Structures are given as structure tokens and as C-alpha cells.
Amino acid sequence: MAWIRPRFPVALFFAFFLLIPSLHARNGHQLYLENCARCHGTGGEGLDPNPPLKHSSWVTGDPERLIRIVLNGYAGVIRVGEEEYRGRMPSWRTMLSDDQVASILTYLRSNWGGEEISADQVASVRRKTEGEPTTGVASGCMGGGGMRHGRHSGMGGGMGCGGCGH
Numbered sequence: 001m002a003w004i005r006p007r008f009p010v011a012l013f014f015a016f017f018l019l020i021p022s023l024h025a026r027n028g029h030q031l032y033l034e035n036c037a038r039c040h041g042t043g044g045e046g047l048d049p050n051p052p053l054k055h056s057s058w059v060t061g062d063p064e065r066l067i068r069i070v071l072n073g074y075a076g077v078i079r080v081g082e083e084e085y086r087g088r089m090p091s092w093r094t095m096l097s098d099d100q101v102a103s104i105l106t107y108l109r110s111n112w113g114g115e116e117i118s119a120d121q122v123a124s125v126r127r128k129t130e131g132e133p134t135t136g137v138a139s140g141c142m143g144g145g146g147m148r149h150g151r152h153s154g155m156g157g158g159m160g161c162g163g164c165g166h
């Protein structure tokens with residue numbers, strides 16, 4: 001039995017090490033539901049007029065670009081698959097910590113492809129983009145009282161809500 005003992009701590013260490021990304025992603029799922037799902041849907045399918053995140057190269061591609069969009073927001077044209085979206089993603093720079101952003105993005109990428117994003121990566125992009133213009137903070141707008149709008153029109157047409165501008 002003495003030969004089993006030294007292996008147990010090593011096995012425990014590796015099991016814990018392998019579970020860390022999974023735990024990070026689970027926390028990210030809850031944060032996603034609380035902060036992102038009202039615009040992008042609970043499954044990342046996108047809710048009119050906001051683009052889908054599911055299977056999007058915007059999510060699975062360059063991690064720095066994705067982090068920058070979450071921190072500073074985005075205004076302009078986004079193409080996902082064959083669809084084009086014009087709009088405005090709010091800035092979450094002042095609303096979410098580096099750990100929270102990393103958790104959300106790791107959750108998304110663990111579902112649809114791409115490596116884990118660490119809080120250190122988010123902190124690095126946050127420092128690099130300090131002072132860059134943002135699209136405004138998320139206001140919690142639900143699309144003019146929860147009304148749905150026409151496909152791909154009016155995203156962020158006003159107060160930095162990322163939705164309808166109401």
C-alpha cells in the first residue's frame with residue numbers, strides 16, 4: 001500500500017488542474033446569463049437585432065479582438081455567416097472585472113471553439129486599450145420595454161444600450 005500513497009497527491013493535483021477550466025466556464029455561464037443573454041440569447045443564438053455568438057468567428061477567432069469588443073464595445077458592421085449586422089455593442093469595461101470577462105469568454109469558447117481566455121489576457125488588453133473610446137456602458141435596456149424589433153436594424157441607435165436605443 002505504500003506505493004499507492006505517493007501517486008494519490010499527484011493524481012489529485014492533475015484532476016484539480018484539469019477541472020479549473022471547466023469550473024471557470026461554469027461560472028462564465030452564469031455571468032453570461034446575467035449580462036449577455038438578454039441581447040444574444042440564452043444559447044448564443046442572437047436576439048433581434050443582435051448577432052449570434054454561437055459558432056461565430058468573432059467568438060472563436062482572435063482572443064484579443066474578442067476581449068477588446070467586450071471591454072470597449074463595438075459600433076459598426078459585423079458579419080456572422082451570411083448575415084450582416086449593423087449596430088452597437090455596449091462597453092463592459094467598467095461593469096465587469098478581468099476574472100468575469102475571462103469567465104464569460106471561456107464559457108463561450110468552450111462551447112464553440114477556441115482556447116481558454118485568462119484574466120491575465122483580459123488585464124493585458126484592458127491596459128493596452130486604456131483611454132480608447134468606448135461605445136458607452138450597458139444600461140440594461142430591454143429593447144423598448146421588451147419589444148422585439150426588425151431583423152438587424154437599429155442596434156444601439158441611441159444611449160449605448162446595445163439594443164434599440166430606447
